[in-house]
Amino acid sequence: MQSQLSERVRIHVEEEFFSVDKLLLVEHSEYFRALFQSGMKESTQKEIQIQDLSAVGFAVTLKVLQGEHPLLSCEENLKAVECAAFLQVRALARYLIVSLNSDNCIILYQAAAMFGLLDLFHSAALFIRDNYSDLEEYLDCLSPDLLDYVESLIPSTFVAVGAHTPTFEFLEDLSRTICYLEEESNTWRTLSCLPLTASTFLAGMATLDNKIYIVGGVYGYNKQVVDQSFCYDPATNSWSEFPGPQQLRYDVTLTAQDDNLYAIGGEFEKTPLKSVEKFNVSTKTWSFVSDLPQAAAAVPCAQAMGRIFVCLWKPLDTTIIYEFEPQKDEWLPISTLNRPQSYGHCMVAHRDNLYIMRNGPSDDFLRCVMDCFNLTTMQWTSLPGQYVNSKGALFTAVIRGDTVYTVNKVLTLLYTIEENTWKSKKESAGFPRSGSLQTFLLRLPRTDHSIAT
Template structure:
């Protein structure tokens, strides 16, 4: 008995001295109650021993937020300093010192920076509850508050939310914050996102608003120096800087020249340097920049450039060479009734006049033209109106600086009433017809090899469609398929050699016009055929937003007189519609108009010297 009693006594002694330590997950209930209790206390202004005073505006009255010192000091380095909590007061140390019970019971802390009431409420809610409840447009202000208040957890949360939902439209605001708050990693993130989506970024309003320093940082980081290793090609950056400068030509000219001088022109193809880059007015007008580009050209290109200077340039009183600098709309061929023409005319936009600048090797209508490196490619078409005439497979190239024509390899198939688009160093001929034979085929002309080859075909034979080039892709709309106009919208990815069907137009149309303008694609007029019978268009002008894959109705009718078979080109944000005919094909037109998509405004332009339909046009430097 004695021995048993002794054992029980020992066990009881051990049990009474045992320390109970629950695993962390079982303490969540207590933590939640503690957080909820603190939040309720703040909400009721109970036991609050500090008041935070903020100023939303310089002259406005201060706003007050009752709080608890222990919560603020535990979460914020800023408030620890303001409340006089030393570094020892925030670390767990063994001490026998008596607690300081003589400090004032209640203090006021006035923030030495501006912050909105909404942002302060978000900060306090996070400190008391760990709940982050902020709208997207509040994130920059809350992030700034988190950095200035030295709240690391809130700063990380804000940055994660901003990065996960980042859109290029907010780049400028975010970039300013990254500089002001010295957030280098966040700054690198922003620059890498812009580099990765630079093709789309240059078409945004945010890009046009960039300051010189902001654009300079993007230029400096274009060569894959950031974590995502994204590279912006030199030619793409060159075009972007010129586009940025044109938004405010007088104020930005010096900045643009400075930025252009930092580019590596040796990375741009020689043909592009001599045929495009060195012909830009901003390069020609600055001797130092012109010299930088000229020095990169190889010996052959320099000899060509010197010959072009002697042949095509004029001289001012000082004897300086003045190169052609005018980017203009050039219209080729077309027909007036049964008379086909080979005339090439330019529209002098400044003087609002038309001028003949040459003749094509053949009379043509329903052909197509495209410009690459300021060389004009003329492809296909019809040479007469006889119904038995087949389409042409001919391909010519015209050098406007030398006024010389070159005959190139013919297409594999004849075609007229088709679309021709240039992407990089290739020209694509899409669909069309030859006599009664309607094409599904698509051919690509490689400018380097000077050869045509077949690429991915259309799914259905198609002619009298319209097209444009946007973001290195071909877009085709409408056209006649099986004797009827269509609403189709197709996109050809050059890199993958693949056609994709997109959201169709709202109206059936063929023999219409199509143009890419900044971040949108516009289609104009045309005809609506239903098994060969002409019907009325439901919408005259539609707008397609590629980023949304959606069409929007712009106008039921437009003021331009030509309804179909017009020539169409875009220059500096304006779409030029030229010639064409009315619903009755004998109603040939010589009207010319420009459309400003931003302002939704039409403006009459100098009329053609003769009525024309079935012409084709593009842009050239003359």
């Protein structure tokens, strides 16, 4: 059977023919897996005709299965949804989910409802709910049922966590809280208090399935590492613990994808680390994956189009972007940028763009300069203007739809991303705490969580 699957087959769709590896189709398509393993005459034919399917959609399907990352037109999105449903290709459905944006979310929502792709349907509805005010004028095309479903969902909320180290219970410590911005009243409110043994100082933090995960962190003068990890579930307003990484680490970067957390680099006993560990949330086990190309702490990391990217800095003034490919367990160099900087840089993603923010030269270190790397064209662009850290706090950037949320003690500043420019959109209350922050988006139950901070 394996030798039969290793050959190529011609697939006839509409007026076009596609020469495809049988094994690729069997691996990713329930339809072709059943066909080729059925024992029927079609399972051994060199050419197979697929009825009632578009060549455009099948071409998109093959591109995605072969590892490409195409930007799809309206027609291609429609035909891709049809193919994902008819051929039962989960990888294509996932690609459509990570490709959701303000231009395609409505059409993908309607198409997913029509063809029964439930994960895409729900993800598109959540995207529309999060960006309801920006999309409202275009929602007239939705049926009452589809609109009702969107409006029944809970939108995401901007959440911030300050740097905190473990303390005694009887000592009041306002930094030992997770807070959220109630935008209607322009007030920061307390969501939950951190566990007494948890530290967010130099910890890795990430969200997965609408839960916050905290890994690492230190306490005490000697930077002792917290060996337990913590998870906060806003649905139940409860905390749970899970094991820390096999390698104790602080100043670690944490990111989440699918059912896994990735603890990237960090330090231990003042020594930078190259190692990377993966925590499977279902099995609650840690395992090592491929090392970073170089030892690094506080690694800038972002996910674009479902792909994981990091920035590694090398003297003199060189930043290299790497992509981590979980299936191959490899770190692949993507591009290099040479820019003078004094300290610090971070990265966020919007659509197929990576935005790199860094402090300017040492004689003007309060200024934050930005560069954009486009993953489709593989080209760099310097964004016009400079943004002052003391106002915009761009190192805390979180993106929802086409809106960027940044925050510091002075104010919360929102930007709108238009092409390759960030335009000031709105100012809200600053976060009422000093020190460094980590920020996220969470969906909070419809309850009055606490009093204002």
